[in-house]
Amino acid sequence: MSAIRIFVPIDAAAQSVGANEVAAAIAMEASKRGIDIELVRNGSRGMLWLEPLVEVETDAGRLAYGPVSAEDVPSLFDASFHSGGEHRLGHGLTESIPYFAKQERLSFARCGVIDPLNLADYEAHGGLAGLRRALTMVPRDVVAEISESGLRGRGGAGFPTGIKWKTALEQPAGQRYVCANADEGDSGTFADRMLMEGDPFALIEGMAIAGHAIGADIGYIYIRSEYPHAIATMRHATEIWHAAGLSDFRVEIRVGGGAYICGEESSMLESIEGKRGQVRAKPPIPAISGLFGKPTAVNNVLTLAAVCDILAKGAAYYRDFGMGRSRGTQAFQLAGDVARGGLVEKAFGVTLRELVEDFGGGTRSGKPLRAVQAGGPLGAYIPATALDVEMDYEALAATGAMLGHGGIVLFNDSVDMAKQARFAFEFCAIESCGKCTPCRIGAVRGKEVMDKVIAGEDRTSNLALVEDLCEIMTDGSLCAMGGLTPMPVLSALRHFPEDFGRE
Amino acid sequence: MSDIAALPDLLERCREICAQHGNRPDALIEILHAVQAERGYLADDALKGIAQALNISRAEIYGVVTFYHDFRREPPPRHVVKLCRAEACQAVGSDELARHAEARLADSASIGVEAVYCLGNCALGPAALVDGKLKARLTAASLDVIFADLERQA
Numbered sequence: 001m002s003a004i005r006i007f008v009p010i011d012a013a014a015q016s017v018g019a020n021e022v023a024a025a026i027a028m029e030a031s032k033r034g035i036d037i038e039l040v041r042n043g044s045r046g047m048l049w050l051e052p053l054v055e056v057e058t059d060a061g062r063l064a065y066g067p068v069s070a071e072d073v074p075s076l077f078d079a080s081f082h083s084g085g086e087h088r089l090g091h092g093l094t095e096s097i098p099y100f101a102k103q104e105r106l107s108f109a110r111c112g113v114i115d116p117l118n119l120a121d122y123e124a125h126g127g128l129a130g131l132r133r134a135l136t137m138v139p140r141d142v143v144a145e146i147s148e149s150g151l152r153g154r155g156g157a158g159f160p161t162g163i164k165w166k167t168a169l170e171q172p173a174g175q176r177y178v179c180a181n182a183d184e185g186d187s188g189t190f191a192d193r194m195l196m197e198g199d200p201f202a203l204i205e206g207m208a209i210a211g212h213a214i215g216a217d218i219g220y221i222y223i224r225s226e227y228p229h230a231i232a233t234m235r236h237a238t239e240i241w242h243a244a245g246l247s248d249f250r251v252e253i254r255v256g257g258g259a260y261i262c263g264e265e266s267s268m269l270e271s272i273e274g275k276r277g278q279v280r281a282k283p284p285i286p287a288i289s290g291l292f293g294k295p296t297a298v299n300n301v302l303t304l305a306a307v308c309d310i311l312a313k314g315a316a317y318y319r320d321f322g323m324g325r326s327r328g329t330q331a332f333q334l335a336g337d338v339a340r341g342g343l344v345e346k347a348f349g350v351t352l353r354e355l356v357e358d359f360g361g362g363t364r365s366g367k368p369l370r371a372v373q374a375g376g377p378l379g380a381y382i383p384a385t386a387l388d389v390e391m392d393y394e395a396l397a398a399t400g401a402m403l404g405h406g407g408i409v410l411f412n413d414s415v416d417m418a419k420q421a422r423f424a425f426e427f428c429a430i431e432s433c434g435k436c437t438p439c440r441i442g443a444v445r446g447k448e449v450m451d452k453v454i455a456g457e458d459r460t461s462n463l464a465l466v467e468d469l470c471e472i473m474t475d476g477s478l479c480a481m482g483g484l485t486p487m488p489v490l491s492a493l494r495h496f497p498e499d500f501g502r503e
Numbered sequence: 504m505s506d507i508a509a510l511p512d513l514l515e516r517c518r519e520i521c522a523q524h525g526n527r528p529d530a531l532i533e534i535l536h537a538v539q540a541e542r543g544y545l546a547d548d549a550l551k552g553i554a555q556a557l558n559i560s561r562a563e564i565y566g567v568v569t570f571y572h573d574f575r576r577e578p579p580p581r582h583v584v585k586l587c588r589a590e591a592c593q594a595v596g597s598d599e600l601a602r603h604a605e606a607r608l609a610d611s612a613s614i615g616v617e618a619v620y621c622l623g624n625c626a627l628g629p630a631a632l633v634d635g636k637l638k639a640r641l642t643a644a645s646l647d648v649i650f651a652d653l654e655r656q657a
């Protein structure tokens with residue numbers, strides 16, 4: 001009989017709740033009992049509240065047990081979990097768990113399924129098909145395929161990827177670059193991290209396709225330093241990729257310096273060049289003059305992962321998911337005070353309520369939900385009474401909110417929205433690159449004024465001042481850091497005036 | 504902690520690290536990370552060594568070092584706890600946790616608590632990196648256990 005395959009995630013979130021200890025306990029217990037197992041360290045399936053989620057491969061499929069602690073391991077063996085035995089931590093087939101079964105996993109189809117650093121496993125699960133097809137096509141046709149798919153950038157701005165690539169391709173001949181934006185600084189987001197740790201070759205393949213499409217043979221992956229696990233996995237994956245000689249495309253990894261603004265594309269380019277991450281004035285856009293002044297495609301990790309699927313399965317396949325001008329799927333991330341936190345990949349058009357209630361199961365604390373912040377620290381606070389909005393770029397914008405990178409943070413009724421508004425200014429003050437006055441000075445002033453509001457000092461005129469400051473920041477900032485900080489501030493004030501002493 | 508950053512070989516070591524990066528000025532941030540990982544912080548001599556090897560001014564390097572939150576100009580505490588202070592962790596009580604940590608460590612020389620803004624563990628907050636190890640669902644009690652462990656290692 002061949003060894004029984006047991007999967008214990010190596011994903012950082014899983015490790016943070018004891019996955020390494022569980023893996024060690026399983027190895028030890030199996031050897032003690034003389035049971036032949038093959039322990040695979042996979043990525044996470046994204047059901048983070050069940051981590052460490054241990055899976056056992058059976059003829060019927062993979063069975064899930066979780067959350068498993070090292071202490072549970074002997075009892076799992078006593079219950080013969082390694083041959084599918086029943087146990088109080090059992091959930092049946094992983095892919096039949098409703099949270100998972102209701103998803104549309106395209107970009108995350110392999111994440112949590114394969115051994116992240118096994119290229120043969122990657123290929124056996126559909127990897128490399130996109131690149132192989134792309135390499136049979138002329139660059140113009142690859143760009144056309146991406147345009148037809150309707151793919152928009154997943155980093156937050158939602159800019160059509162096909163247009164960006166077309167612009168880069170049309171520049172005069174010479175050196176070009178692909179830059180993967182893995183800075184993922186938004187609170188409430190972890191999808192880029194999960195993909196890099198669970199399916200790193202997908203990012204490299206997407207970059208290689210982008211390279212072929214725009215005529216670049218060098219790519220950089222800019223990963224934030226707060227992600228040591230992802231950095232290690234990507235470094236390893238890059239070595240394996242280069243050694244396998246799959247294409248001429250070379251990838252270099254650059255680690256950030258703990259600056260949120262370096263997620264903004266021009267600041268990121270400055271940082272990759274070894275400089276202060278100060279935002280560049282636009283124009284020129286990076287597709288025309290980017291890294292070292294050369295045409296550069298800057299794309300988010302998830303945009304590049306989607307590219308693999310589009311090339312492998314065709315533009316029409318991808319386009320069929322989604323609604324309106326938001327095509328394909330989005331990796332939503334449920335975070336904060338949420339009962340079932342994790343990653344939900346769904347076609348655009350799912351409602352915020354479905355995500356928060358059906359998937360998320362409401363708050364972890366059991367307290368009533370009061371607000372949701374969507375789209376990261378620059379995104380709006382949405383009251384719990386307004387969850388029926390469809391998750392699509394335009395539908396959210398119409399309500400004064402934004403999708404951003406897909407993060408959804410739940411807050412219970414103990415949240416003080418005036419404090420959250422103050423924090424938005426504070427965060428902007430800490431992370432501003434300092435290039436323009438409305439952001440650099442406005443954020444500091446905003447925080448000071450909010451302190452007065454919170455202290456109950458002359459609220460009417462101080463709140464009027466907050467609104468003025470917001471207007472100046474919105475109109476006069478060079479980038480969305482200063483330009484969008486007013487969004488969380490004003491949405492909090494609009495929907496929760498009582499927290500600001502306004503009736 | 505002995506002041507290893509100031510050991511006499513620092514200049515030489517910086518030159519080696521720069522050479523490993525092809526003495527490319529665009530690799531400056533990688534180089535700064537590498538030196539800091541070895542020495543704990545970036546002493547004046549480190550900036551001097553890197554400036555010479557990359558043939559850029561020390562002022563330019565200083566500008567970069569001060570822009571990024573990661574880089575240290577002073578020796579770090581023996582143990583560093585980077586506690587997430589961003590929104591998803593605020594939603595599950597990270598502000599209270601930070602106040603607890605501050606009070607608990609008021610006279611600790613060996614443990615430093617620093618703010619970070621998101622560690623990508625937002626579904627399992629409050630999160631922290633404890634000497635580089637990611638932690639989840641922290642409470643005052645679990646944080647106290649972590650501090651006690653670190654103090655024992657001290």
Ligand SMILES: Cc1cc2nc3c(=O)[nH]c(=O)nc-3n(C[C@H](O)[C@H](O)[C@H](O)COP(=O)(O)O)c2cc1C
Nearest residue numbers: 153154155181183184185263264265299300303480
């Ligand atoms: C303050 C700020 C922070 C940003 N952070 C990120 C980030 O962490 N990751 C990301 O992909 N895009 C981020 N962006 C958006 C990028 O500027 C850019 O639009 C994106 O990387 C383009 O890739 P895409 O078209 O594939 O989305 C940020 C923008 C701003 C203004």
Ligand code: SF4
Nearest residue numbers: 433435436439479482
């Ligand atoms: S808005 Fe803020 S972060 Fe953006 S360029 Fe201006 S100062 Fe820099």
Ligand code: FES
Nearest residue numbers: 587592622624625
């Ligand atoms: S907000 Fe704390 S880990 Fe993301």
